[in-house]
Amino acid sequence: MAATSSEDSVISLKGVILDMCGVLYDAGEDGGTPIPGSVEAVKRLKASDLQVRFCTNETQATREVFVAKLQRMGFDICVSEVFSPAPAAVAVLKERGLRPHLLVYDGVVPEFDSVEKANPNCVVIGDAAEKFSYQNLNDAFRVLIGLENPVLFSLGRGKYYKEDEGLNLDVGVYMKALEYACDVEAEVIGKPDPMFFQKVLDDMGIQSHQTLMIGDDLVNDVGGAQHCGMKGVQVRTGKYRPSDEKHPTVTADGYVDNLAEAVETILKLRGQ
Amino acid sequence: MAATSSEDSVISLKGVILDMCGVLYDAGEDGGTPIPGSVEAVKRLKASDLQVRFCTNETQATREVFVAKLQRMGFDICVSEVFSPAPAAVAVLKERGLRPHLLVYDGVVPEFDSVEKANPNCVVIGDAAEKFSYQNLNDAFRVLIGLENPVLFSLGRGKYYKEDEGLNLDVGVYMKALEYACDVEAEVIGKPDPMFFQKVLDDMGIQSHQTLMIGDDLVNDVGGAQHCGMKGVQVRTGKYRPSDEKHPTVTADGYVDNLAEAVETILKLRGQ
Numbered sequence: 001m002a003a004t005s006s007e008d009s010v011i012s013l014k015g016v017i018l019d020m021c022g023v024l025y026d027a028g029e030d031g032g033t034p035i036p037g038s039v040e041a042v043k044r045l046k047a048s049d050l051q052v053r054f055c056t057n058e059t060q061a062t063r064e065v066f067v068a069k070l071q072r073m074g075f076d077i078c079v080s081e082v083f084s085p086a087p088a089a090v091a092v093l094k095e096r097g098l099r100p101h102l103l104v105y106d107g108v109v110p111e112f113d114s115v116e117k118a119n120p121n122c123v124v125i126g127d128a129a130e131k132f133s134y135q136n137l138n139d140a141f142r143v144l145i146g147l148e149n150p151v152l153f154s155l156g157r158g159k160y161y162k163e164d165e166g167l168n169l170d171v172g173v174y175m176k177a178l179e180y181a182c183d184v185e186a187e188v189i190g191k192p193d194p195m196f197f198q199k200v201l202d203d204m205g206i207q208s209h210q211t212l213m214i215g216d217d218l219v220n221d222v223g224g225a226q227h228c229g230m231k232g233v234q235v236r237t238g239k240y241r242p243s244d245e246k247h248p249t250v251t252a253d254g255y256v257d258n259l260a261e262a263v264e265t266i267l268k269l270r271g272q
Numbered sequence: 273m274a275a276t277s278s279e280d281s282v283i284s285l286k287g288v289i290l291d292m293c294g295v296l297y298d299a300g301e302d303g304g305t306p307i308p309g310s311v312e313a314v315k316r317l318k319a320s321d322l323q324v325r326f327c328t329n330e331t332q333a334t335r336e337v338f339v340a341k342l343q344r345m346g347f348d349i350c351v352s353e354v355f356s357p358a359p360a361a362v363a364v365l366k367e368r369g370l371r372p373h374l375l376v377y378d379g380v381v382p383e384f385d386s387v388e389k390a391n392p393n394c395v396v397i398g399d400a401a402e403k404f405s406y407q408n409l410n411d412a413f414r415v416l417i418g419l420e421n422p423v424l425f426s427l428g429r430g431k432y433y434k435e436d437e438g439l440n441l442d443v444g445v446y447m448k449a450l451e452y453a454c455d456v457e458a459e460v461i462g463k464p465d466p467m468f469f470q471k472v473l474d475d476m477g478i479q480s481h482q483t484l485m486i487g488d489d490l491v492n493d494v495g496g497a498q499h500c501g502m503k504g505v506q507v508r509t510g511k512y513r514p515s516d517e518k519h520p521t522v523t524a525d526g527y528v529d530n531l532a533e534a535v536e537t538i539l540k541l542r543g544q
Contacts, residue, residue, distance in 0.1 A: 060323050132406040138441050145439060157455045162411070167417060169453055176452040177445045181431045232385070 009231055014206045015051035017197075018042070019215030021058060021161055022238015024075060030162035031069055035237050037260030039074040045263050046076055048272050054082045055197070055213070057156030057190040057220070059126030059171070061107040063087065069149070079117045081201050085155035085190030086111035091122055092189060098151065100124040103136055103142040103174075107126075109153050122151035125178070127158075128170045137174060139262040144182045151179055156190035158220055164237045172226055192224025201228075212253075214262050217242050223250035229252075233262055278525055281503055282541040286482040287323035289497070290314070291463075291474055292354075293330060293433055293489030294510015295531050298345060300436035303341055307311045307509050309532030311346040318348055319447070320544050323476045326354045327469070327485070329428030329462040330490070331398030331443070333379040334360065355428035355472050357462030358383035361396055366460060370423065372396040373415040375408055375446075380406050394423035399430075399443045409446065416454045424450055428462035430492055463489075464496025473500075484525075486534050488512050495522035505534055 018024065024042065025032045046052050054077060058066055063086075067079045086108050093100055099116045102109065104126035112124075123140045144150040158170035175186045176227060190196055201208055210231035214219020214236030225232040233254040234244060237259070256262040290296065295312065296330055298303045318324050326349060330338055335358075335477035339351045358380050371388045374381065376398035397410045400479075417420040430442035447458045462468055473480055487493020488510030497504040506516060506524040509531070517527060528534040 025346040063274075079473075127407075130406045134400075134402045137445075138474040141441055142438055145432070158449075160417070166414055167451075169406070169413055173409075173413075173449045173453045176364075177449040181441060181445045271431070 003182065006231070007269055009209075009253075010212075010266055012143045012210060013050060013199075013212055013231075013266070013270075014210040015053065015212075016045060017053050017055045017200055017211060017213045018045075018259070019191075019213070019217065019221045020054055020070070021057040022056075022216030022240070023165050023214060023235055024070065025073055026162060026164060026238065031265070032073070033164075034073045034075070035258060037258055039265060041260045041263040043076050046272070048267055050266075051206065052081065053200050053204060055191060055200050056082065056084050056126070057171075058084055058159055059155045059190075060087055060129065062111050062159040065107060083203075084194070084268050086126070088199070089155060089189045090197060092187075093122075093124075093155070098122045098214075100153070101140060102126075103128050103131070103140045104155070105131060112181055121147060122153065123178070124153045124155065125171055125174055125185065126155040127161075128174070129168070132169075132174055137177065141178060141181050144178060149244070150182050150184045152182070152186040154186040154188050155229070156220070157186075157188045157192070157215060160239060162216075167246060176199055191215075192220045192227065194224075194228050197225060197228045197230070214259065217248050218244040218247055218252065222252045226250070226253070235259055235262060273368065278503070279524075279541055281481075282484075282538055285322060285327065285475045285484055285503075285538070285542075286536070287473075287484075288317060288403050288479045289327045289469075289483060289485045289502075290317075290531070291485070291487030291493045292326055292342070294512070295486060295507055296326075296342065297345060298434060298436060304345070305436075306345045306347070306531060307354065309530055313532045313535040314424075315539045316539060319540070320539055322523070322538075323478065324353065325472050325476060326356065327463060327472050327523065328356050329399070329430055329443075330356055331427045331462075332377040332379050332401065333356055334383050337379060337530060343533075347423045354393060355468070357468070357491070358461065359400065360468060360471070361425055361427060361461045362387055364392070364425070365396075372425070373412060374398075375400050375412045375538050376427070377401060377402070377403060381419070389463055393419060394425065395450070397443055397446055398427040399433075404441075409449065413450060413453050416450060417454065420454075422454050422456045424454070424456050424458040426458040426460050429458075429460045429464070430489060432511060439511065444445075446481040464492045464499065466496075466500050469500045469502070485536070486531065490516040490519055490522050490524065494524045498522070508531070508533055 084109035116214030154175035157172035194225030229255045231252040373392035426447035428443035483502045485497030494504030503525045505526040
């Protein structure tokens with residue numbers, strides 16, 4: 001990561017955005033486990049002069065439940081620092097007067113409590129995991145194909161994520177399925193949507209060139225951030241695969257073994 | 273259908289290929305019901321001087337079981353007249369020494385009895401319907417993503433088909449899902465693959481320009497056949513939707529209300 005050309009950009013940084021699953025912790029049936037060194041790394045980063053926000057496409061729980069889980073793992077984190085797709089989707093639905101048919105994980109349904117859902121005129125899919133049954137996907141398909149102007153929202157477009165026992169399919173795969181079935185293009189809410197990243201920058205009150213994104217998803221974290229003018233670093237944890245470093249279109253500004261190494265390098269270059 | 277320009281081509285026909293589900297019968301939980309007039313239409317067609325074959329992407333049962341079901345509905349049909357993807361897939365797998373991980377409906381598994389399946393080095397998906405659970409799709413994904421050169425076969429690429437109570441997602445939708453997840457392009461076995469149609473033509477010993485395909489799927493039946501040089505007619509039964517007649521890239525050589533009308537028109541133009 002410490003190529004000379006990137007030293008200047010590290011020194012001029014004002015904020016860091018951290019992806020969560022695969023960077024802070026590995027998901028698992030028991031709720032997940034922190035990646036070694038990441039609890040301490042977050043603490044060091046927050047003690048520095050850099051602003052820190054967390055940006056996730058996690059849609060299996062409300063932000064409150066999700067943040068409480070991270071706090072139990074030992075992370076210094078609070079709800080207002082976390083940006084996730086469901087609240088952003090609720091804002092879009094209300095603004096456009098849309099009533100969603102939801103295909104999401106049970107845990108995130110409360111995020112949509114304030115949205116009218118009867119007689120749906122759009123479909124919202126999130127990382128529904130085992131709720132992506134044939135029946136449930138077919139129900140969502142029938143709503144879409146029955147609309148004169150089908151509108152599909154996808155909370156992220158990730159291909160897969162890592163859980164303890166291996167890689168698991170993410171929402172993007174089912175987004176592609178419904179896009180093909182109904183000849184529609186989904187509107188993505190969450191990373192790598194530039195509007196989603198912009199909200200995080202607005203919250204910090206800084207510009208994209210002053211910001212670094214650290215994630216395990218080369219395309220959606222790193223590439224998405226770079227597309228907005230940020231720097232993007234990939235960690236070799238979570239869903240990272242060696243082939244990512246030979247990706248045909250996305251090259252990270254740096255690759256580090258884990259978040260601890262990223263933070264160590266950043267703070268050292270900044271003399272902290 | 274009876275535009276003057278197509279009269280000549282009807283007169284020069286030597287064979288007709290019939291799609292099955294949505295043309296002969298409508299699928300349903302009780303095994304399905306014949307579309308009115310279709311049993312008689314098949315009988316008339318087979319009594320004419322035209323050769324008749326049946327070409328289906330059906331992969332929920334072996335050909336034997338499937339044909340027996342059609343016979344019970346009253347259709348004059350036998351196994352040797354029916355072309356379906358599973359036997360074609362078995363031939364490809366053996367030729368290339370591939371061992372499939374199968375994600376198919378239980379009923380079609382016996383078609384693959386003669387194929388080695390231990391230590392899989394490819395994935396074959398068919399219309400698995402409710403077997404397309406998250407777990408089963410994830411298992412297939414993990415096999416593919418773990419291969420150095422992922423090979424995915426899809427038995428057809430249909431988007432949806434019609435059952436008694438509405439439209440149901442077909443295998444193509446799950447093909448797109450796995451293609452996206454693994455950055456691969458599936459090899460399609462079945463309609464609209466030209467090699468699949470060619471086998472039917474070879475069996476009849478006639479040329480594509482002497483052949484008419486009748487189906488309810490505008491893209492895979494009609495467009496696929498036209499791509500091979502055949503004529504293609506769409507029936508307004510099965511999965512037909514009025515928007516098909518305004519499709520941006522595929523225009524049928526004729527649209528008829530049902531198979532009975534198609535056969536009536538063909539035989540009349542041929543003076544039979």
